[in-house]
Amino acid sequence: MNKTREKLNAVNNNRKLTQAQYDAELNKIKAELKPVLPYLEKAVSLQPKNVDALTNLKNYYVFMQDEAKTSEINAKIKEIE
Secondary structure (H helix, E strand, O other): OHHHHHHHHHHHHOOOOOHHHHHHHHHHHHHHHHHHHHHHHHHHHHOOOOHHHHHHHHHHHHHOOOHHHHHHHHHHHHHHO
């Protein structure tokens, strides 16, 4: 995840990118993160009341811009807290 974060920071800080280039780079980063989802979901399935696991999953959905899943996980977190 740290390498991905570094890539994201580099893309965000690169003021020379056009919007199209920025979007393309962001989509590459999102593609790199897709394999992480099953592990995040597994962590939640093993510990469904673990706020850290749920928060990690929520953050994934936020980054992927999945508003429906983000809201769903947010609701689960609020139920626990």
